[in-house]
Amino acid sequence: MIAPRAASYDAVIVGGGHNGLAAAAYLGRAGWSCLVLERRDHLGGAAVSERAFDGFDARLSRYAYLVSLLPRQIIDELGLRVRLVRRSVVSYTPDPRAGAMSGLLICADEHATGAAFGRSGAGDGERRAWFAFHQALAGFARRVFPTLTEPLRSRAELRRIAADDELWETIVELPLGVGLQRIFADDLVRGVLLTDGLIGTFAAAGDDHLRQNRCFLLHVIGGGTGAWDVPVGGMGAISDALRDAALAAGAELRTGSEVTAIGDGEVRFQHGDGGAQRSVGARRRILANVAPAELDRLRGRRPTQAAPQGAQLKVNLLLARLPRLRDALVAPEQAFSGTFHVNETAAQLQAAYDEAAVGRIPALAPCDAYCHTLSDRSILGPQLAASSAQTMTLFALHMPTQLFAAEPERARAAALQATLRSLDSVLAEPIEDCILRGADGAPCIEARTPLDLERELRLPGGNIFHRDLAWPFAEDPDEVGRWGVETDDPAILLCGAGARRGGGVSAIPGRNAAMAALAGA
Ligand SMILES: Cc1cc2nc3c(=O)[nH]c(=O)nc-3n(C[C@H](O)[C@H](O)[C@H](O)COP(=O)(O)OP(=O)(O)OC[C@H]3O[C@@H](n4cnc5c(N)ncnc54)[C@H](O)[C@@H]3O)c2cc1C
Known part of the structure; x- marks a missing residue:
């Protein structure tokens, strides 16, 4: 009634x-x-921040975890009391061609990044291309981001505001994979950039529909800098x-x-x-x-x-301590405080896409890993905060909704296994050895498929952006x-x-x- x-x-x-x-x-x-x-x-x-594991006082960013797109203008207009921490390490990517014994560390500090390029073997040309591209991106972001809180411009007008025809072509006109291939020769460097276009988006780098381009654009203009910050708390x-x-x-x-x-x-x-x-x-x-x-x-x-459809597996873990890396030149505290790209070279991303497109869970699931507690321990209760415990988020790409449709439970378990196996491939010890266990012996680990997100959050198809961007x-x-x-x-x-x-x-x-x-x- x-x-x-x-x-x-x-x-x-x-x-x-x-x-x-x-x-x-x-x-x-x-x-x-x-x-x-x-x-x-x-x-x-x-x-949201939620206590995901019974008996443990850890308030994890259960779904979304990093902030880039919240404009200072809105923080100021509403007087929001929020604190965002800039990460000194932007990303770390172990190099599968070197058996993950070395990798590329991108830092907020340009000198450190330049030196890391030297060590990575990507070459001087790639280093120069990286800095030129990011310098252009910085200007693009600074000019385009403020328009997001203004009435809509036409395509031509926004292109004029962006004031960089070459970059506009790369981001808006050409398939992202094609544009990046014109600028970068190295498979690993291209992969690092491509992940920004493939987070939560099921697409191949070279697809004509350009979903990957729209996702990339969103990920590189936030705050007028493209930096992804840690929300304290x-x-x-x-x-x-x-x-x-x-x-x-x-x-x-x-x-x-x-x-x-x-x-x-x-x-x-x-x-x-x-x-x-x-x-x-x-x-x-x-x-x-x-x-x-x-x-x-x-x-x-x-x-x-x-x-709409989603394309990811979100995994939350509570660790007793950080795992050791195969790459002995980078400390785990450094590598996991930025976005840790696991098996995300351009070729690996394409292989995972191809597998998922024919209905198979990618065998070596590409994923981003990140430990919030390396930047902000306020999400842990006093006992955990005083210990060596860390939270870890894994965000696996190319896990589209249809992979989970027929047998959701079995597919979730298989996708989780593929993601942990992928992470293990760059570690010097199994991640399982580092995961905290509850009183009942169950490991502190939870995985969310697109179908789980649809059920819990009403995200149609589990699409993390509500629909294609x-x-x-x-x-x-x-x-x-x-x-x-x-x-x-x-x-x-x-x-x-x-x-x-x-x-x-x-x-x-x-x-x-x-x-x-x-x-x-
Ligand atoms: C796993 C995951 C990881 C992500 N990572 C990041 C990240 O690191 N950084 C980032 O910037 N973004 C990230 N995102 C995307 C970001 O979280 C979303 O785009 C953003 O939260 C959307 O906010 P919203 O308020 O528009 O919608 P939502 O957060 O989806 O909120 C919509 C609300 O509507 C409610 N609702 C739905 N149907 C009804 C109904 N019939 N009646 C009443 N209420 C209803 C829902 O319960 C929900 O509370 C992530 C998303 C997910 C799912």
Whole structure:
């Protein structure tokens, strides 16, 4: 039975992810009454810190883990109390051609990186190409990133702002693999760069659809520098700060409230399992923090886009200590504090893609590893913090949704095994020997497939960006000057990752939806 409409608000926000909270904070500060409805029992969506292992006081960034795209502008406008730590090591990549006995260490410090190129055997030409490319990228990022919080430009206008035709060709016009191949000769160097285009995106480097290019673009412009920082307190600290901003702005936040239908200025939801259906009115706008496919479902419409799919396995580990590396020239504390690329040369990425494309879990799964606790031990309780314990995240690429469809449990176990085997191939000891065990003897390890993410977070197909990423410019003349959050119903706006210029922990689509709502008030 549907109860009579209980109340109405200027805006009802469907989903309490970090973007929904950002939208509520901006609208609340502009004097709008806002209600946020979140189906889970806590806020933050994929940007949360959680105790993943019983008996261990470690609050892991369970899903998203590094921050690049959250603009200083939003931090300042909302007065967010967040602290981001810059990593001194950007990445480390063991070289499989040398049996992982050596590798390439990219540091924030250019001299250290230059020396590492010398040791890696990639050659002087590659070193020069690396620095020239990154110098150009830095200018590109500095010019393009600020436009993400402004009304949309046309493609031609953004190209003019980017002011680097050569780089624009590499990132926006040519398949990423083709563009990078024109600049870099070394397979390992190309692989390091390609990972930015393949995180959460099932594509081959040379594909014409350019999904890999859009993903790369998102990963290299954040903050106007492309640097990926560690959120102190874990990713939950970002959502907590946005929650506090929304509450301070007067927004009402309700968890355990699953929205079941949207339409005609009305949002229906169910509070708690088996609770009565309720209805609430939205006088001005409904903002959807949910994925576009989920919004279609809630509006009772056919899907307006191809079904999204994810492409990753996310693994969280709690370690008693760091593992030793095969490469004796790099300390594990250094290698794991940046993004540790495991079996991610361009050729290895292509081989893994080819295997996954024919339905096989990649035998030597390419993955990124990273230890948050090397930069921030505040996520550990006092006992763990005083020990040699570390958290480790593994993010395996080319694990598309369809690999898990037929036998989800068996495929998850196989994918986890392939990922750990891949990590072991660059270690001097099995990672298993370093993993903490609970009172029942179970190892502190959890793995999330795209299907798990779909179930837990309502990410359609397990796509970590809600849908395939879009270009950050208007693709249709009508879009110029708009915010990239509009739907075919002027009363409904997207305010989550599925908007143009969404994807990642950025709060940008939340802010942009609020700007669009206020502009059309
Ligand atoms: C495993 C993983 C790793 C990632 N790593 C990074 C990273 O390191 N850095 C980075 O920048 N980005 C990363 N991302 C991407 C980033 O986390 C997301 O793009 C971002 O969190 C999206 O935020 P959002 O608020 O738009 O949506 P979400 O975080 O998806 O939040 C949407 C909210 O809506 C709720 N909801 C859904 N349906 C309903 C309904 N019917 N009724 C009520 N509520 C509903 C959900 O429960 C959820 O809380 C990662 C994502 C994943 C999954």
